[in-house]
Amino acid sequence: MSPAVLTQRGHFITFEGGEGAGKSTQVRMLAERLQRTGQQVLVTREPGGTPGAEIMRHLVLTGVGKALGPDFEALLFAAARDDHVTQVIRPALERGIWVLCDRFIDSTRVYQGRVGDVDPTLIRALERATIGSLRPDLTLVLDVPTEIGLARAAVRRGGSAIDRFEAEDISFHRRLRDAYRQVAAEEPDRCVLIDAGGLPPEVSARIWSVVEGRFADVLRPSIRAVARG
């Protein structure tokens, strides 16, 4: 491998959206598609991705953090993110690997900030402390009508216990959707709103056309090479 290739940073794509938007399915489908073009891909998620961050995940999703208030929950998510960025995301990007992450900073901005009413100054400070200058190259915001998302989340959950955020009322989930749409509109260079209605392959095709367009320089040569076989 030439030194230029060795020093090339990987590409960082995050997936965002409310409950039942289908992020985890779409992360997996995009990873498979990128791998078929010969890319090295790491799939990860927040909160989680490291043993320490999984502990924070447990604290938040079981509702332990809720009792201490939204600022404290924001701190838990930040602690989890700090570990995840340091241990997993930055090292993978430095090795030139594509990183696909199910939720990232926009989840904190939306769930704790815009909907949870945590002071924007605290949200910004936590963001600076946890990610510094790291920004996703692309954020796919999966958008689906609230009722459809909640119905999908209920099917996925089956008989298992409802988690801390799923248990919020419908107006909370409607505010989440609106907030995500605002975030996507405010940062059009980074964020793309994806219609997440329909079957997974339909949504995946929409996502692929965005990714292929954004990363044409990297992907077109690999796609041609795979086609030549």
Ligand code: TYD
């Ligand atoms: P998860 O089971 O991963 O949900 P989903 O499949 O919807 O992604 O649970 C993560 C929950 O944590 C989800 O309800 C969103 C919430 N969350 C925040 O409130 N802030 C954050 O910064 C992150 C990363 C997640």
